[in-house]
Amino acid sequence: xxxxxxxxxxxxxxxxxxxxxxxxxxxxxxxxxxxxxxxxxxxxxxxxxxxxxxxxxxxxxxxxxxxxxxxxxxxxxxxxxxxxxxxxxxxxxxxxxxxxxxxxxxxxxx
Amino acid sequence: xxxxxxxxxxxxxxxxxxxxxxxxxxxxxxxxxxxxxxxxxxxxxxxxxxxxxxxxxxxxxxxxxxxxxxxxxxxxxxxxxxxxxxxxxxxxxxxxxxxxxxxxxxxxxxxxxx
Numbered sequence: 001x002x003x004x005x006x007x008x009x010x011x012x013x014x015x016x017x018x019x020x021x022x023x024x025x026x027x028x029x030x031x032x033x034x035x036x037x038x039x040x041x042x043x044x045x046x047x048x049x050x051x052x053x054x055x056x057x058x059x060x061x062x063x064x065x066x067x068x069x070x071x072x073x074x075x076x077x078x079x080x081x082x083x084x085x086x087x088x089x090x091x092x093x094x095x096x097x098x099x100x101x102x103x104x105x106x107x108x109x110x
Numbered sequence: 111x112x113x114x115x116x117x118x119x120x121x122x123x124x125x126x127x128x129x130x131x132x133x134x135x136x137x138x139x140x141x142x143x144x145x146x147x148x149x150x151x152x153x154x155x156x157x158x159x160x161x162x163x164x165x166x167x168x169x170x171x172x173x174x175x176x177x178x179x180x181x182x183x184x185x186x187x188x189x190x191x192x193x194x195x196x197x198x199x200x201x202x203x204x205x206x207x208x209x210x211x212x213x214x215x216x217x218x219x220x221x222x223x224x
Contacts, residue, residue, distance in 0.1 A: 034212070043114075043200050043215030044153070087152065098143075098202075098213060100152035
């Protein structure tokens with residue numbers, strides 16, 4: 001079973017920030033939080049990861065709560081191309097087997 | 111360009127037939143993985159390999175087989191023992207060392223039963 005829980009679906013207006021939450025209350029101290037997304041009929045694409053500090057890259061920002069039991073992925077200015085399923089997963093190392101749950105289906109609306 | 115190539119994109123299997131899905135990577139990654147995805151669901155791990163000539167079963171290995179004779183290649187065979195093979199199959203790879211490196215995915219093979 002997936003160790004994270006996410007809402008099944010969300011909508012976001014084009015140009016607005018999309019905030020995708022993830023709960024991981026049983027996270028262990030050496031587990032990273034990773035985010036991937038999957039556009040229909042393609043392979044998942046890596047977005048961002050973090051351990052305990054907030055992180056930002058050219059695609060998104062990741063906010064991790066101080067107790068590390070939840071996190072939020074932020075797409076600052078959502079576009080139609082950001083419509084996808086977003087997965088929040090936990091991993092200790094790069095060669096951990098990845099457990100993907102059903103994720104959050106994000107629809108960006110014009 | 112570096113990446114992971116899966117072929118074919120679409121594959122059809124007859125009853126009782128074995129089929130092999132190809133996965134090739136030129137990223138010089140040590141580890142490779144096979145996942146299965148059913149409609150509306152997440153990914154489930156079938157097999158993974160951390161080094162050449164070695165591989166381990168994932169959560170749903172029954173009815174599947176793999177080989178890892180070369181670092182670049184990790185083919186998956188769906189055998190006739192797999193009674194419900196219709197799914198989207200994804201191959202991934204990653205570096206093999208402590209610390210984080212993301213898994214890179216191919217664009218998948220969609221397998222259907224005739």
